Amino acid sequence: MMRRRARLLTAAALIAGTVVVPASGTMAAPGGQAGPAEERVERLQALLPDVALERSRVLEDGRTQRIYTLDQETADLGRMRASDVSRAGENRRDDVNAKVDFHLDLAMRAGRNVDIAAVDVIAVEVPDTAAVHFVQDRADELAVAEMVVTENGDDSFMFGIHYGAANDEASTAGTSAGFDAATGSNVWNKGRGGRTLFWTPAYNSSVDHWVTTNWEKWQSKSNYRDWGYNRYATFDAADGGSAGGGMRWRGDLVDATIRSRPWKGYESRVVGGPYDYDPRPSSSCQTYTASLNVGSYASLSIPVMNCTSEYEVYPNANAHSMGTAWYGRTTGQRYLDFAFEFRTSSNSTIPVFADYVWMEVQYCKSYTGAQCGLWNPSQYLKWTDSGW
Amino acid sequence: MTTSATREGGLRRRLFGWLAALSLLVLACGDASTADPAPPVTLGSVDCETVPVRETDLCHAIDVGGTTVRYVLYEPEGSTGATVLMDPGGPGLSSLAGTGIGQFLATSRLVEHLDGYGFLMVEEPWVTADHTVACRTAGRQHLAALRDGAEPGGLEPWRECLAPGRHGWSPARYREVVGAIAERHELDVDGFVGASFAAARLAYLDGDTAPDWALLANPLPPGMELREVLAHQAESATAVLGGWADAGDVVGQQIDTRSVPVAEIDVVAAAYQVLGQGGFTGPAGPGSADVGILSDLYTGRYGDGAMSLSRLAYFEELCPYTAGAEAAGDPGLPGPTATTAAFGRAYHRPCAALPGGPDRPASWPDSTLVCVVQAPADQVLPAERVQALASGLGATVLDAPAAAGHADLAILTACAEDERFAAVIVP
Numbered sequence: 079m080m081r082r083r084a085r086l087l088t089a090a091a092l093i094a095g096t097v098v099v100p101a102s103g104t105m106a107a108p109g110g111q112a113g114p115a116e117e118r119v120e121r122l123q124a125l126l127p128d129v130a131l132e133r134s135r136v137l138e139d140g141r142t143q144r145i146y147t148l149d150q151e152t153a154d155l156g157r158m159r160a161s162d163v164s165r166a167g168e169n170r171r172d173d174v175n176a177k178v179d180f181h182l183d184l185a186m187r188a189g190r191n192v193d194i195a196a197v198d199v200i201a202v203e204v205p206d207t208a209a210v211h212f213v214q215d216r217a218d219e220l221a222v223a224e225m226v227v228t229e230n231g232d233d234s235f236m237f238g239i240h241y242g243a244a245n246d247e248a249s250t251a252g253t254s255a256g257f258d259a260a261t262g263s264n265v266w267n268k269g270r271g272g273r274t275l276f277w278t279p280a281y282n283s284s285v286d287h288w289v290t291t292n293w294e295k296w297q298s299k300s301n302y303r304d305w306g307y308n309r310y311a312t313f314d315a316a317d318g319g320s321a322g323g324g325m326r327w328r329g330d331l332v333d334a335t336i337r338s339r340p341w342k343g344y345e346s347r348v349v350g351g352p353y354d355y356d357p358r359p360s361s362s363c364q365t366y367t368a369s370l371n372v373g374s375y376a377s378l379s380i381p382v383m384n385c386t387s388e389y390e391v392y393p394n395a396n397a398h399s400m401g402t403a404w405y406g407r408t409t410g411q412r413y414l415d416f417a418f419e420f421r422t423s424s425n426s427t428i429p430v431f432a433d434y435v436w437m438e439v440q441y442c443k444s445y446t447g448a449q450c451g452l453w454n455p456s457q458y459l460k461w462t463d464s465g466w
Numbered sequence: 467m468t469t470s471a472t473r474e475g476g477l478r479r480r481l482f483g484w485l486a487a488l489s490l491l492v493l494a495c496g497d498a499s500t501a502d503p504a505p506p507v508t509l510g511s512v513d514c515e516t517v518p519v520r521e522t523d524l525c526h527a528i529d530v531g532g533t534t535v536r537y538v539l540y541e542p543e544g545s546t547g548a549t550v551l552m553d554p555g556g557p558g559l560s561s562l563a564g565t566g567i568g569q570f571l572a573t574s575r576l577v578e579h580l581d582g583y584g585f586l587m588v589e590e591p592w593v594t595a596d597h598t599v600a601c602r603t604a605g606r607q608h609l610a611a612l613r614d615g616a617e618p619g620g621l622e623p624w625r626e627c628l629a630p631g632r633h634g635w636s637p638a639r640y641r642e643v644v645g646a647i648a649e650r651h652e653l654d655v656d657g658f659v660g661a662s663f664a665a666a667r668l669a670y671l672d673g674d675t676a677p678d679w680a681l682l683a684n685p686l687p688p689g690m691e692l693r694e695v696l697a698h699q700a701e702s703a704t705a706v707l708g709g710w711a712d713a714g715d716v717v718g719q720q721i722d723t724r725s726v727p728v729a730e731i732d733v734v735a736a737a738y739q740v741l742g743q744g745g746f747t748g749p750a751g752p753g754s755a756d757v758g759i760l761s762d763l764y765t766g767r768y769g770d771g772a773m774s775l776s777r778l779a780y781f782e783e784l785c786p787y788t789a790g791a792e793a794a795g796d797p798g799l800p801g802p803t804a805t806t807a808a809f810g811r812a813y814h815r816p817c818a819a820l821p822g823g824p825d826r827p828a829s830w831p832d833s834t835l836v837c838v839v840q841a842p843a844d845q846v847l848p849a850e851r852v853q854a855l856a857s858g859l860g861a862t863v864l865d866a867p868a869a870a871g872h873a874d875l876a877i878l879t880a881c882a883e884d885e886r887f888a889a890v891i892v893p
Contacts, residue, residue, distance in 0.1 A: 182769045183507055187517045187593050189564035189776065191768035193758070196723035290518065312518035411515045413522045 181274040184290060190272065265306065268295040268428070280457045281327035281441045282319040287459065289313050291336065291435050302425035307400070310415035311336045313437050317409075321443040328450060333438035334412045337392065337401030341430040341465030345398075348429050351420025352393045352400050393418065401434070432465035507597040512536070516594050520566035530646045536594065537647055538567045541584040548893040549584040550657035551644065551677065553664035557634045557783035558766075558776035562589040574875040576659060576681075579882040582893040583657065588643060592633035592779040601627035604816070605773025609765060612812060613729055624781075624819035633775055634783030637670035637825050644675045657891065658834070661875055662686060662846070666787045668834070669827035676831035679890045681881040682838045684872050686847060687855040688827045692790035692817065694851060700807035702845035703737040707806070710737070710751025719754040725770050728754045728761075734809045736760035741845040742872050765813065781816045786826055790817030829859050835890060836861035837881035841870035862886060 178197060185192045272292035279287055291311040298304035313334040318327030340348045392401035400418040422429050439457045442450035509516055512534040514525035524538040539549075554561050554570045561567070567587040571577050604623035611619055630636035635643075648655055658668050658680035665685030671677065686695070707713060713733050720727040736752060739760040752760060762768060766777030784790060793814065830836050838856040842849050842865065853863050864884060866877040881887055 179505065179507075179769075183597075184517060186768050186774045186776070187560060187563055189560040191762045191766060191774055193724045193762065193768065194770045195725045310520065314515070314518075411518055411522065413518060413520060415520070 177274070177276055180288075181290075184274065185272060190270070190292075192272075265296040265298055268297045268305075270294040275435065275461050277457075277459045279316040279318075279329060279439065279441070280454070281316075281329060282321060283316040283327065283329070284319055285316045287314065287316045287329075287437065287439060287457075289435055289437060289461070291433060291461070293338070293431065293433060295429065295431075303422050303427075304419065305422060305429055306417055306419050307338060307429070307431055308415070308417040309336050309338050309400075309433065310413070311435060313412045313414070315409065315437070315439045318441065325443045325445050327441055328409070328444045329439050329441040330407050330409055331412055331437060332407050332440050332456070333403065333405055333436070334414055335401060335403040335434070335436040336414050336416070337399060337434040337436075338416075338431045339394075339397050339399030339434075339466070341432045341463070343465065344430040347422055347427045348398045348420055349423045351398050352395065352418035353420065355391070355393050355400060355416065355418035357389065357391055357402065357416060389414075391416065403436075407440075430465065432463040433461075434463075434466055435461040506599045506602060509594055509596060512594040517563045519562040519589075520564075521562070521568065524567070525562065526647075528643075528646060528650060530643050533591070534594065535588065535591070535643050535647075536562055537586060537588040538562055539584065539586050539647070539651060539653075540567065541651070542582060545584050546582075546893070547584070547651070547653050548582065548656050549586050549648075549653040550580055550659055551655050552585055552587045553658070553660035553667050554587075555660065555662035555664050556590060556779065557663055558592065558774075558780040559590065560593050560776065561587055563593055570875070574659065574661075574683075574878045576878055576882055579879070579888075579891060580657070580659075580893075584653065586647065586653065586655070588640075588647070590634060590779050591631070591639075592775040595633050595775055597775055598627065601633075601775070601778055602772055603627075605766070605778070606771055608816065609767050609771060609773055612731055612765070612809075613726065615731070621816075621819045624816045628778060628782050628816065628819055630782055630786060630820070630825070632778075632782060634779035634781075635667065635670065636783075636786075637827055640667060640670040641672065641675050644671065648675070656893065657681075659878065660685075661878075662872065663784070665830075666783070666827070668836070669787075669830050671834075672831050676833050678833070679835045679887060680830070680837070681878050681887065682836065682856075682861075683866075683875055683878045683881075684841055684844050684847060685838055685852060685856065686788070687838075687852060687859060687861075688787075688829055689855050689858075690788055690847075690851065691793065692785065692788035692814065693793035694848060695788060695846075696793060696807065696810040696814065697803075698848040698851075699738060699741060699846060700803040700810050702741050703734065703806040703810075704803045706737040706740060706845075707733070713751040713757075716752075716754040716757050721754050721758065723755065724758045728757050731809060732757050732761035734806055735764040735813075737806065738810070739764035781814070781820060785814070785817035785820040786822045789822045789826070790814060791819075791821045793817065830861070835887070837864065837884060837887050838862065839864040839866050839877045839880045841866040841872060841874060841877060842868055843870065844872045846872040 178194070181197065182192055182194065270293065272290060275289045275291070276286040277288070289311055292309070294308040296306040296308065298306075311334075313331055315329045315331040318329050321327045388404050388406040390403045390405070392399070392403070394400070398420055400416050402414055402416045404412055404414055406412070420429070437459050439459070440453050441457070442453045444450050513527045514522065514536060519525045519536065519538070521538045521540075524540050525536060526539055527534050527536050529535075541549075552567055552570055554565060559565070561570075567585055570587065571585065600623060604619075604627045607619045607623060611617065631639040644655065647653070655675060656678050658664075658671075658677040659682075660668065660680070661683040663686050665682050665687050668677075668680050668682065669688045710733075716728045717730050717733060718727055736757045766774035766780075768774055781790075793811070836856070836859070838853070838861045840849050840852050840856070840863065844852070856863050862881075862884065864880050866874070866880065870877050882891060
């Protein structure tokens with residue numbers, strides 16, 4: 079297989095509309111290429127010339143994880159304001175304009191009016207894993223960026239990037255205009271944000287995998303130390319395209335997970351929780367009581383849609399973290415959400431949370447579109463904030 | 467899975483459409499500042515994944531008269547078909563993708579009172595509507611004119627863009643859609659629970675679609691006129707601004723995350739926006755970033771100056787229901803509310819393109835027993851007038867606690883616990 083050099087796509091390349099993403103056909107999973115460990119390290123380093131290998135570690139399950147740190151200068155090469163991207167008139171999967179429009183349009187239709195100046199575009203290309211575009215609400219300051227490549231043992235990779243900045247500001251903007259209902263009782267919204275992540279599928283497709291992930295912070299008006307944190311995300315695995323010989327690729331979403339925990343370095347701001355949280359393991363459509371208490375006199379309302387047993391929740395009182403995962407199989411979308419109540423160290427403390435997104439996509443060639451003879455190694459795709 | 471393919475097709479159409487649109491605009495306007503650099507959006511076929519909804523497992527899509535409508539339906543085990551239609555208000559609320567039925571149920575705290583019922587919530591058309599060149603142009607011009615303090619543009623773009631039922635509901639379309647959903651699932655829509663503008667949707671129903679009972683929080687009853695609403699909101703917004711000591715300081719500030727500097731009009735729009743959401747924290751008022759966000763939420767500005775489809779739905783449905791065409795031309799009153807009132811009228815100018823007609827509902831369905839609970843300190847709607855109108859229409863009218871505001875849905879429990887209604891609500 080031809081080796082390509084990993085690079086952050088430069089702003090200049092984006093502006094010129096010359097972003098190059100490998101053709102899908104060359105993105106097949108690198109099965110059957112196992113080699114000695116040193117060779118693998120060398121190969122990975124060759125793939126990532128712009129970044130330094132920071133450290134590597136062996137995970138509990140035996141997989142090796144290598145972490146590369148992107149310095150500010152390098153990272154900024156791959157990051158630019160959406161408003162600075164010139165508009166190309168040609169639709170390609172890597173067309174950044176289309177992705178920005180997608181992000182803005184989707185947010186608008188969900189009741190979030192996002193200014194284009196508040197949107198960043200980040201593009202990273204890592205051969206043999208995935209090309210990644212992020213279109214996200216702008217973080218004012220870049221804290222740190224890392225790329226994480228995990229070898230799964232079967233010579234497939236998991237690719238993740240830690241990128242972002244602590245959103246340390248409290249905002250009080252609401253949700254929507256008009257004669258509509260509120261979203262909470264005796265709580266203030268203290269900030270919200272979202273991003274859309276695009277990943278190139280490992281199989282031929284005219285579109286990318288994408289995930290929209292959003293967060294909201296709510297504070298009780300009765301006790302300023304009582305807060306709620308709400309996460310919600312939609313996952314969509316890319317439709318498969320032609321696989322030649324009358325066959326088609328099929329891509330299934332089989333695992334979707336979201337987690338949140340206090341931002342690294344800001345842990346001490348959160349001193350308790352999750353107290354109340356949703357969804358509960360016992361949640362069902364039958365009860366449908368989706369009210370979350372935030373302190374004694376306030377409540378936050380979140381939707382509960384976890385009507386099946388395919389969900390797991392991960393409240394952790396020690397780490398003050400929360401998560402939920404869905405395990406199943408769908409060629410369609412999957413929505414996940416959770417909310418939890420927690421307490422800050424003082425009335426004036428603004429809590430900061432780091433978010434995590436994970437998806438696993440299984441894929442295969444199929445004649446019928448329904449039956450798969452042999453699944454390829456999964457694509458594992460992960461996003462975390464830098465404060466994770 | 468069709469979604470990504472749909473998206474892809476949509477994106478492709480957007481881009482080709484954009485090129486065509488740009489050349490059209492240049493020809494039509496000769497003014498680059500109002501040309502929309504983003505392409506029109508055509509979503510193609512619509513389903514529950516077109517714009518992701520919260521309650522994936524409860525979502526359905528139905529074709530009614532050639533256009534797809536989305537809704538969430540929860541049916542309890544052993545359902546008899548007895549169903550409550552839930553309406554969080556609006557117009558312009560993204561109920562399925564944005565808030566979800568679970569949120570409405572939880573906020574209204576009615577679940578325990580409605581044991582045994584199924585719940586239905588229908589999404590406003592704009593969420594999955596195309597964003598046409600005409601509408602993109604009209605919205606962008608309108609927002610730019612407001613910002614520049616310029617004379618508003620002509621109504622021609624609005625006449626081309628807006629039509630009842632296109633982005634918001636028309637009474638006939640709403641009836642048709644509720645009827646089609648009920649028929650499909652063999653539902654009896656026995657009850658109706660809603661807030662604010664939901665009162666209009668109740669008024670759209672009649673005959674087979676009329677519910678037996680309805681509980682309404684802070685409703686906008688038939689007969690209320692836009693000029694009354696705007697006068698009340700101008701007063702409320704003036705009071706809000708009086709509490710924002712430092713609000714004037716943010717005017718002219720340019721922040722990193724907004725394409726345009728904060729204008730005076732943003733501060734006024736921000737004050738309008740907080741009327742419906744229970745005020746704003748902090749003694750000095752919002753900072754420049756918050757003013758921008760709040761203003762954009764109110765006016766619908768997003769992207770690089772486009773107007774949200776949400777606001778098209780708002781005009782399309784609110785104006786005819788409240789005889790808004792007349793209010794938009796109202797010269798207004800001098801006095802302390804002159805600034806806020808002028809903004810309210812200017813913002814609602816598109817109403818002039820939407821004259822009310824014989825379709826304007828005058829009452830709630832005759833066969834429906836209606837309970838209204840009204841917050842006395844409502845900053846969005848004039849409480850006394852609401853109560854007078856509701857009484858005149860035969861509704862039972864209850865007072866909410868003095869501290870309740872427009873957005874407090876929990877006041878609905880007063881209606882559910884009122885003995886006249888508690889007996890009727892039992893399924």
